[in-house]
Amino acid sequence: MPQTKSRISCLLLLVGCLIMASCSEEKTDSRKKPLDTHDFDLPGIYKRGSLVILAENSSTSFFIYKGKKMGFEYEILKEFAEELGVKLEVKIVNNLDEINAMLNRGEGDIIACNYTVTRERRSEINFSTPFLQTNQVLIQRKLTPETKDQKVTFITDPIQLGNKKVVVWEHSSYYTRLIHLQDEIGDTIMIRPTQAQEGVEELIEQVSNGVIDYTVAERNVAEINERFYDNLDVSMPISFKQNIAFGLNKKSPILQKRLNIWLSKFMNKEAFSYIKRKYFEQINSSLGVASNFKSRRGSISPFDAILKVEGAKYNIDWRLVAALIYHESKFNPNARAFGGAYGLMQFMPGTGPKFGVYPTSPPEVQIQGGYKYLSRITKLWTAIKDDNERNKFILASYNAGAGHILDAQRLAEKKGLNPHVWENNVEAMVMNLGKHAYYTDEVVKSGAFRGNICIRYVRGITARYETYKTLVKR
Structure with missing residues (x-):
């Protein structure tokens, strides 16, 4: 009898251990489970009280200038966040190769990085209503006596890109476009791919400094950067116009619908026109009528x-x-x-x-x-x-x-x-x-x-x- 009781006690103890182990395993597994669909979508945004955007440090996405947070896409989404009544948080992505995966893991709600809509990207994520259309252009140095001495060809027609080295981010729409352009011109373009850590604006700076001779960017990005480097030419298009839009998780249909409805109205408002002018039109260092006051000995200005x-x-x-x-x-x-x-x-x-x-x-x-x-x-x-x-x-x-x-x-x-x-x-x-x-x-x-x-x-x-x-x- 005592042996039977002992066996029963051991059995109960074993069952108890198994139940505890099962509960522990269940808790561990729950941590590994993906977020509920609504956590990716608009209800999750309202729940946490913030809209998180995945951005890059660039003139169109997000940057800090004179201590102020700025960026064409940042300002648009700031208006959208105010419409939702939530805070806007910015998460800088240093490697754009990872940005779609970060979105799909729920590390952000919206991609905002001057993202071109392509079929390949559509297979991974959804896109908002396009808010901008732009084509791709070649970035090169202006024709000067210096560039002539360096024997760098100034490209005036895409066909001249045959056997020229063009440096672009490997997993970008620029790379894809150059692959197709090779077929169109019937010649080989020496496409030198870089990793996503080297952003397009860093490559533009390298062209200006003579480190590389050619790269490619969207016209809106190129024209902003042309303002910073007076030796650059960004006039030659290499593509038709393409749509620029915000990227969204496929598990965020409510957010996508709300954003699209809001964008369709916002893009017809003066606020959108003002933001667009601020970044893409007011690109001279000083606009308006300059003072005709000339410095003379004893005085400098009217003030x-x-x-x-x-x-x-x-x-x-x-x-x-x-x-x-x-x-x-x-x-x-x-x-x-x-x-x-x-x-x-x-x-x-x-x-x-x-x-x-x-x-x-x-x-x-x-x-x-x-x-x-x-x-x-x-x-x-x-x-x-x-x-x-x-x-x-x-x-x-x-x-x-x-x-x-x-x-x-x-x-x-x-x-x-x-x-x-x-x-x-x-x-x-x-x-x-x-x-x-x-x-x-x-x-x-x-x-x-x-x-x-x-x-x-x-x-x-x-x-x-x-x-x-x-x-x-x-």
Whole structure:
């Protein structure tokens, strides 16, 4: 009898262990299960209170400029998120080869990276209503005596691409287009594929710098980048127009329908036209009628009096600010430029009001707000004791936003350079912020940045400041 009880006890213990193991296994398996369909779709977005977009660091997708989050697609989806009543979160994707898989794993709700609609991509994901149509163009350097000496052919017809090396991202629509173009021209194009870590804008910079001779991009991306590199030609099309749209998970039919309905209405509104103009039309450095005031000995601008008063108040050399204003707007208080920048100091729409400056503000108010902003920036760089060096960091921060310059300073220190010296030190890291290996470094907080414009900005204003110092006394 005792043996029977003992056997029963063992049996019960064994059954209990099996049940516990089963429960444990069930819990573990539940963690591995994919999210419920609704977690991918609109109900899941409402549940978490945020819309997550998968974006790249680029001029059309998402970037940070003068401390402000920007991007053509970012601004569209920001409006959509407000319509839904949820926050917009941005997840930067550094390897575009992974972006569809990330979407399908539920790591984001929408792909926003100037995504061309193709049959291959449609087999993996869904697309929204197209919000833009554009064709692909060849990126090459302009025909100059230098390019002639380098024996680089300036392409005026796609047939000339025979036996030419063109560098593009391997899993892109550009690569597919070049494959088809070979058949059309009856010749071999030496297509050199790159990995997705090298974005199209990085390849465009390599063309400008002479590292490579040709790449391909959508016209809208090419024309924005042409603004940054004055030696580029982006005029030759190599494709018909293609649709650009947002990518969505196939498990998100409700989100897709809601987005499509909203887009069809939004694209007919002035808000959409304004966003489109801001990125694709206002691409000159300063629009509007420039001031015809000419500097002469004893004076610099029509605003010298207020510049001197505010300069004394904030202990900032007014001649430096005058040089900055000339570069930004050529003393035109009504100037308009890229991203909606306005006025003498070219305040961004999200920054100007913080300092009491609006597009309709009179010149005096614009200048007063500009000094307040410069004073705030100056406080960031008090550790730099040399006035001339500090001025360069201040100017760079005004142009790029302090976040990018702080990133460059941290990179300089990490690379063994002097973080308190601009030329050949922090300046070199600013230039490198457009390269994948640098903007993905752990010390970089503000993402990619196209540094050549900032470097020319600092050099140009510094040179003009030196000229102004010979014209007038402080």
